[in-house]
Amino acid sequence: MSAVLITGATSGIGQQLALDYAKRGWRVIACGRNKESLAKLDEAYPNIETCEFDITDRVQTFNALRSLSLTPDLWLLNAGNCEYIDNGEMDSKLVERVFQTNVFGLTNIIEAIEPHLVSGHRVAVVSSIASELALPRAEAYGASKAAVGYIARSLRLDWRERGVEVSTIFPGFVDTPLTAKNTFPMPMLISVEQASEAIQKGLDKGQANIYFPKRFTWILRILGLLPYSWQHAVTGLLFRS
Ligand SMILES: NC(=O)c1ccc[n+]([C@@H]2O[C@H](COP(=O)([O-])OP(=O)(O)OC[C@H]3O[C@@H](n4cnc5c(N)ncnc54)[C@H](OP(=O)(O)O)[C@@H]3O)[C@@H](O)[C@H]2O)c1
Incomplete structure (x- = not known):
């Protein structure tokens, strides 16, 4: 039987991913x-077990991952976590909080899981399509997710010889508590069920980079290829807060 560890x-x-993988018998x-x-997840399916730790706490993360009952x-x-910079007023504490979770929390986990990784394993890291071009108010979140994407792509090169695959996931807008606080229109917003399905499909196919929803992420990726001055003109119009 296959097994998956899911943070967040x-x-x-x-x-949704935890419930869907459990439904599939993982x-x-x-x-x-x-x-x-x-506790609710623990009760939902007999094949779900839970592990409580704060990814920003290195000791907690290492202890939790040392004592796993299966590999x-x-x-x-x-x-991950998302906070926005308002009115272009830099808030270094906010930036630190977002990076603490999205970047340093991620590297804590990566370091802690590394001893468990063997050939045939796959590590999938959730970045964001926001990492592909500069968006308003995303000085902290977008930059942190750009770092996440870079880390994942570098690891993909470094772990190839060990037979460990790395996938990077680039979601567009998904309806979750994280986006519920957004006050701006979210083009092509999808449900968690759709997001989970897209991630599972991509991982089942062994894709290195998983983008969804397809149309929205293609538009942003194409915008990301334009000269910066053109990007700024278009994103300024599309993503007004
Ligand atoms: N929703 C979107 O539109 C969207 C788009 C692009 C990328 N993403 C990325 O997708 C991922 C999931 O987002 P979501 O929308 O599902 O958000 P969410 O509903 O807010 O879930 C975030 C999850 O991260 C966990 N988490 C946050 N800080 C943590 C910490 N310090 N230690 C341990 N766990 C922590 C939370 O668990 P606890 O509170 O229990 O700790 C929660 O389970 C994030 O990386 C996000 O950046 C989301």
Whole structure:
């Protein structure tokens, strides 16, 4: 039986992925901090077990991953946080919080799982399509997800010889508690069920880069190829807060 470890499984995309993989008969290790959500996942399926830790706490992360009851063959590193910079007023504490979770939390986990990785394993890292071009108010979030994408693509090169595959996931807008606080229109917003299906399909096919929803992410990727001055003109119009 295949096994998957999912971080950020207590809410949104990660929670849907945990339920969907369990439905498919995979053994699931669902990770997060929220005790209530973890307990609900534990009860939902006999093949889900839970693991509580804060990814920004290096010691907690290492202890939790040292004591796993099974070795997953898929490691889905999805936990993340989003905060926006308002009115272009830099807030270094906010930037630090976002990077603490999205970048340093991620590297904590990567370091902690590394001893478990063997040939045939896949590590999937959730970045964002926001990493592909500069968007308004995304000085912290977009930059953190650009770092996430870079880390994943570098690891893909470094782990190839060990037979460990790395996939990077680039979602567009998905309806979750993270986006519920957005006050701007979110073009081509999709549900967590659709997001989970796109991620599973991409991973089943062994894709290195998984973009969804297709049309929206293609538009942003093409915009990302334009000269910066053209990008700024278009994104300024499309993503007014
Ligand atoms: N929704 C979108 O439109 C969208 C688009 C692009 C990319 N993404 C990315 O997709 C991923 C999931 O997002 P989502 O929309 O599903 O968000 P969400 O519903 O807010 O879920 C975020 C998850 O991350 C976990 N998490 C956050 N900080 C953590 C920490 N310090 N330690 C451990 N777990 C932590 C949360 O668990 P606890 O609170 O239990 O700790 C929660 O399960 C994120 O990386 C996000 O950046 C989302």
